[in-house]
Amino acid sequence: MKNYKGILVWAVEIVGFLFAAFGGFLTSVAPPSEIGAPFSVGIVSVVVLILLLAVSAIARQASAERHRKRWIAAGLVCLVVAFPAAFLYYNALEQHTYWFPPNTPASRHIRASDQDLTDLARDYIARNPTDSCPACLELNLPSDQIWKPEAMRSARNGLLLLYAWMVVCIAAAIFCLIEANSPAATGGQQEEKQNSAVPMPNGEQ
Secondary structure (H helix, E strand, O other), X not given: OOOHHHHHHHHHHHHHHXXXXXXXXXXXXXXXXXXOHHHHHHHHHHHHHHHHHHHHHHXXXXXXXXXXXXXXXXXXXXHHHHHHHHHHHHHHHHHHEEEEOOOOOOEEEEOOOHHHEOHHHHHHHHHOHHHOOHHHHHHHOOHHHOEOHHHHHHHHHHHHHHHHHHHHHHHHHHHHXXXXXXXXXXXXXXXXXXXXXXXXXXXXX
């Protein structure tokens, strides 16, 4: 019987390490959410987990030295695709989020554009022009009545999609380049030719 639990534990550990690496960078830049950043990280983590299992399965079927250049090419392509995602996500994060509270910023909150302010928010700004910043509006108005719901939904979805694009491409580049540097791809010992870049759990062939 195949050790599905062992494979899943191995894959989860790798994905967990990836999100914890570089000072938890991938987790810290996740888009904010009313139910917390773990929602975004969790969704993208599942996608990265599936990607890792797919790359590992492909590597076990075609891990000969002649495939090393293909892994390198795939990794570099994913890296190139990740660059525009990173820039777009950074710009979207700056455009559609703000720090709250204004005096002692502690967390990012999502916002829509000024064109999508509700009538309540526009009326408040007209009466208090010096308190027009998003954080100031949240201090004085209900947070769910500052921007139109459809605009907020669009901003949240856009941030999540860009974040997923960036993280998945970065993860794919890392996994492919690890396979390119595995013993099998670099002409290592014969008994290692069936192993992927990161050893599978004990008992797996």
